[in-house]
Amino acid sequence: MSHVENDVITKDRILDTAEVLFAEKGFHAVSVREITSAAGCNLASINYHFGNKDNLYLEVFRARVLPRAHRLRMSFRQILEKKPPRTPADLVEAMARAFIQGPLTDEERRRHAQLMSKEMGKPSEAFELVVEQVMKPFLLDYGRLLQSILPRPLSEERLMLSLFSILAMVLHFSFASPVITRITGRSYNDEFKSQLVDHITRFSLHGIEGQIEEAR
């Protein structure tokens, strides 16, 4: 029985370590030696558990990124259940809050945003997974919810662009933290994160309502 236990633990440690390093440096900048030595296991273990390095990268998405996206969605829904949204503002705030003040640690959120941004900027083998299982469900869910609350319907095109804009801000404020900290001098403590949620909410809210006014 102990070999099974060890198996799971080693495999998990590799996945955790690999995710951190892939997010930080990118696939090609990380060697299997770096991963295994950081995970405290043998050089050959990646090939044993995952076949090859490419497949390890895919498994990081299947076993870590997708479940986390799922957790984010659940957190988003919980926030909405606690305080049923009556205005677009409630919805945007719930979304920003789920990502920035939700169940993720600062490192986890940044890692998630980095991996997502990498895939969005330069699609790799994991692109299909990201689009089909993270982006599309999010956009459909969120879009439908938003439409149902808006005082008057928004065209599919404008809705998509607005959702992309909100997503862009949330991801950007998460993954570009080095520049933002550098230029504003603010570190990502609770106060600043709360300010970020406020900002995104107000900025996006008026953005969306502006779209409606213009479309009248």
Next chain:
Amino acid sequence: MSHVENDVITKDRILDTAEVLFAEKGFHAVSVREITSAAGCNLASINYHFGNKDNLYLEVFRARVLPRAHRLRMSFRQILEKKPPRTPADLVEAMARAFIQGPLTDEERRRHAQLMSKEMGKPSEAFELVVEQVMKPFLLDYGRLLQSILPRPLSEERLMLSLFSILAMVLHFSFASPVITRITGRSYNDEFKSQLVDHITRFSLHGIEGQIEEAR
């Protein structure tokens, strides 16, 4: 004299090729062999002209990215001179237009956004250059201009967050084109780019004005 001419041409070809490949794949995913063979020159020429691969990367920023950022700034100013901004909307539109419909080709704009995003997400040796010579001048210029036009002043903090949000959208719509094309089904033709500028303008404009209302 011909050796000097050849020098410049080869060096330039290497810089052009390297920029495209670094932007597309990232520093570590590109080998000097790949660059030199794509540039049609000898393997040793990178070390001869730039010393080593690291320094070639820096030179790509010094000789290509920074000048392009400068061109963008000039284009932005020209647009403002032709139509002096009277409202925040004019300013946001001029900014979005300079980047999305300005002097850059689609490939050039995407390349620029990719390189900037890479540096913002994972700072490298070129980070200082990007922050000091691209980000800071832009934020200061643009922030001052925006303040001077706003009906009532915005706090430094809110101003910065708004500028980062606009920047996030412009960069995102440029560098994440694979996902956006994939999901919306729209290719980046003139019509769609014009829609993007409109969208960013309206979205950001109401975002900024929303900030003022809230601050009253």
Next chain:
DNA sequence: GTCTATAGGATGATAGAC
């Protein structure tokens, strides 16, 4: 499942001829 040892190949960099 984990280890060592090693194969087989790609990489960045340099020396030296032209």
Next chain:
DNA sequence: GTCTATCATCCTATAGAC
């Protein structure tokens, strides 16, 4: 300035002992 040839080092992946 450009080339060829080459070195030392790194890489991924595998074979085989335990």
